[in-house]
Amino acid sequence: MQKNTAAKRAALYGLFVAFAMVLGFIESLIPIPVPIPGVKLGLANLATVAGLFLVGIPGTILVTVLRIVLTGLSFGNPYSMLYGLSGSFLSLAVMGIGKKCRWFSPVGISVLGGVFHNIGQLTFAAFVVRTPGVYVYLPFLLAAGCVTGIVIGVLGGSVASRLERWIGRAL
Numbered sequence: 001m002q003k004n005t006a007a008k009r010a011a012l013y014g015l016f017v018a019f020a021m022v023l024g025f026i027e028s029l030i031p032i033p034v035p036i037p038g039v040k041l042g043l044a045n046l047a048t049v050a051g052l053f054l055v056g057i058p059g060t061i062l063v064t065v066l067r068i069v070l071t072g073l074s075f076g077n078p079y080s081m082l083y084g085l086s087g088s089f090l091s092l093a094v095m096g097i098g099k100k101c102r103w104f105s106p107v108g109i110s111v112l113g114g115v116f117h118n119i120g121q122l123t124f125a126a127f128v129v130r131t132p133g134v135y136v137y138l139p140f141l142l143a144a145g146c147v148t149g150i151v152i153g154v155l156g157g158s159v160a161s162r163l164e165r166w167i168g169r170a171l
Helices: 002-028 045-054 056-075 078-100 106-129 132-170
Strands: none
Touching (some): 002 056, 045 078, 045 106, 045 132, 056 078, 078 106
16 A cells, blocks of 8 residues: 555656646746846746645655756756756745745745745855846846746645645545
8 A cells, every 4th residue: 555655646746747847848938028037937836836735845845856857957957957946945945934834825835935936046146156246136036026926826726726635535
C-alpha cells in the first residue's frame, strides 16, 4: 500500500510540474506591453498556489524546483534558472509561513508570493550586477506583483478547491 501511495504522489507531483511548465510556456507567448523589465503574469504560479493547499509546503517546494530546473534546461539558460530559483525560494518561504500561520487566504498568499518573488529576483540581480541601482524598479514590480498576485490567487484558490476532492481520493 505504501508503494502505491508513493507512486500516486509522484504522479501527482509530475502533473503539477507539467501544469506549471505548460502555463509558463503559454505565458511566454503573451506579450506584456509594459516597459519595465521583469513584469510577468506568473501563470506558472497557479500550480504553486494550488500546490500549497493540495500537497503541502514540501511537495510544492519540490514541484517548484523541478519546474524551474526543467524549464531552464528546456527553454532557458543557467542564469534564468538562478533568477527563477532566487525569487522562488524567498517567495515560497514567505508563502509557506503565511499558510502555516493561517494569516492569509489563497489570494493573500499569492500576493505575498508575487511581491517576495520580485524582491528575491531584484536582490539577486543587484548581487550579479554589483549595484543597488536595480532597485529603482522595485515600486513598479511590487505593484505588478500585487495585481498579478490577486489574479493568480483567485484562480489558484479556485483550482485548489475544485481539485481537492479528487486529489484526496487519489491519495
